[in-house]
Amino acid sequence: RKEVEQDPGPFNVPEGATVAFNCTYSNSASQSFFWYRQDCRKEPKLLMSVYSSGNEDGRFTAQLNRASQYISLLIRDSKLSDSATYLCVSKAAGNKLTFGGGTRVLVKP
């Protein structure tokens, strides 16, 4: 079993709709979590950190559920420019980063 697992998608989303997807992690000692965005054939870039209390950045909301060991990302009012692959990342002791395989989101007009 992969340490960080994501539904690869693609999630086909009409422009303006809301989309949400999860990422599960198996290492209960993971200390912090992040969502990175990766455009096609580009490098990953930090989208947002995920805090225990959940956090929101504009149209993006991230949640952490430690009991069930998953994090989620919700995108409201989807824009065409939100089309990308979203990488879930966990950080454990020793600053070890583990990346999920990514969830592809396609926003269509």
Next chain:
Amino acid sequence: NAGVTQTPKFQVLKTGQSMTLQCAQDMNHEYMSWYRQDPGMGLRLIHYSVGAGITDQGEVPNGYNVSRSTTEDFPLRLLSAAPSQTSVYFCASSYGAGADTQYFGPGTRLTVL
């Protein structure tokens, strides 16, 4: 600032050839790392460095060497290329090993025939 730069962008090698992937950053970051990205596998850590003169192995180090003679540069050497090393390679840097934000270079697409 140029951020993190990588060269070359694309490379085709024959099995058994060696080459060096270059990575440089101009942000005075202490921590640098190399990842490979394969379809459906996520990014996997090859080697990392917490400062000049210090390197260590990551998850998939076999077949690769690194050195860190300066803060700015962190080259990755493929000793004897194999088709299994066909991948996209990303270099990343951050202020420290514990920093939340990793800054990635644009990547090198390597094909080994």
